[in-house]
Amino acid sequence: MKNFLMCFLLLSTLFATAKAETETGFADLIVQYKQHYSFSGAVLVLKNGKPIFTEAHGYADDVELQEVTL
Numbered sequence: 660m661k662n663f664l665m666c667f668l669l670l671s672t673l674f675a676t677a678k679a680e681t682e683t684g685f686a687d688l689i690v691q692y693k694q695h696y697s698f699s700g701a702v703l704v705l706k707n708g709k710p711i712f713t714e715a716h717g718y719a720d721d722v723e724l725q726e727v728t729l
Contacts, residue, residue, distance in 0.1 A: 685712045693717065701729055 685704060692698040699717025703710060715727040 689714060689716060699727060701727055
């Protein structure tokens with residue numbers, strides 16, 4: 660549940676700032692969440708049904724240290 664809420668918060672923040680943010684702005688925001696909240700996952704931002712930002716961070720498996728992929 661904690662992970663769901665964190666993803667929801669992250670996506671809500673991205674959606675709210677999508678108009679003002681550039682690709683660099685999205686990347687910076689993700690790095691901040693990763694540093695402060697140990698974010699691990701994939702991010703996809705769409706505009707008019709087309710991806711404008713995709714990025715993966717962290718590990719899909721903390722034991723085997725397999726990175727998250729898109």
